[in-house]
Amino acid sequence: MRALVGNGVAAQPAAAGRQIAWGAKVSPEFKAKVVAISAALGVNPSYLMACMAFESGQTFSADVKNGKGSGAVGLIQFMPSTAAGLGTTTSALAAMTPEQQLDYVKKYFMPFQGRLHTLLDVYMAIFTPAGIGKPGDYVLYSEGKKAYTQNKGFDSNNDGKITIEEISTTVQRAYQKGLSPTNMG
Numbered sequence: 001m002r003a004l005v006g007n008g009v010a011a012q013p014a015a016a017g018r019q020i021a022w023g024a025k026v027s028p029e030f031k032a033k034v035v036a037i038s039a040a041l042g043v044n045p046s047y048l049m050a051c052m053a054f055e056s057g058q059t060f061s062a063d064v065k066n067g068k069g070s071g072a073v074g075l076i077q078f079m080p081s082t083a084a085g086l087g088t089t090t091s092a093l094a095a096m097t098p099e100q101q102l103d104y105v106k107k108y109f110m111p112f113q114g115r116l117h118t119l120l121d122v123y124m125a126i127f128t129p130a131g132i133g134k135p136g137d138y139v140l141y142s143e144g145k146k147a148y149t150q151n152k153g154f155d156s157n158n159d160g161k162i163t164i165e166e167i168s169t170t171v172q173r174a175y176q177k178g179l180s181p182t183n184m185g
Contacts, residue, residue, distance in 0.1 A: 021046035021178030022053045024185030026060050029099050031185070037106045041113050047122045050175035052076060052105070055126060058174075062101040063094040068150050075101050076108065076126045120164065123171045136165035 023031050026049075038045035052075045056064045066072035071080045073090040075098060083090045086107050093101055109116070112125045115132055124131035128140050128147075141148040143160035154162045154170060177183060 019184045020049055021175060022049040022058075022060070022183050022185075024183050025053070025058070026185075027099065030060065030102065033099060033102045037102060037109070040106065041109055041116060043116045043122055044119075046175065046178065047116075047119045048105075048109075050119060050171065050178045051123045051126055053178055054123070054171060054174035058177075060098050062096045062098045065094075070150060075105055078104065078108070082108065119171060119175050120168050123167065124164070127167065131164055131167075134164055136163065136168065138164045140164065140167070 018035075020031065020035070026034075034048055035045050038048050041048075052060060055077045056075050060075065062074050064074065066077055070077075071090060072078060073083075073094045078086070078090060078093055080090050083093055083104075086104055088104065093104060096104075109125060112121075112129065112132065116122050116125060117133075121132050124134075131138060131140055139161045141151060141162045148155075148160075148162060151162055154166050156166050156169065
């Protein structure tokens with residue numbers, strides 16, 4: 001059985017006027033674009049907002065850089081190779097407004113359309129797509145791998161493994177914080 005965030009919750013797009021997680025922290029144009037992107041993807045816009053809040057350090061800034069030196073930038077921390085695959089660069093992405101960068105967020109997520117049923121599925125599409133739909137005990141990275149070293153903070157029980165469940169706990173906190181009265185909008 002999957003013990004995942006949002007398990008069993010249908011991902012329903014919000015109407016443009018409906019409040020969404022973290023909506024109070026972004027422009028009305030940004031929020032409207034997120035709602036439209038979410039409708040195209042068939043995901044809950046609050047899930048997408050929570051993941052962007054987490055990845056951008058709650059700044060929703062197009063130029064926020066990864067603190068671990070991976071070269072990633074922006075709303076979903078586009079890696080240089082990912083940016084190239086989308087026909088751009090991390091420098092170009094960083095120079096965009098957040099609203100402009102959302103076009104690349106949509107382009108990035110479109111191949112996952114129909115597979116993003118939970119908050120965790122949305123986050124796995126960003127973090128490591130191999131984790132989409134996997135059970136909570138699924139090991140994403142183990143000690144000795146570069147990806148483990150860069151993401152060691154997720155290993156909450158310090159067993160040398162990063163599991164889906166460990167990531168779930170962290171992303172769920174970002175989601176819940178986004179639902180607070182000061183962040184809803």
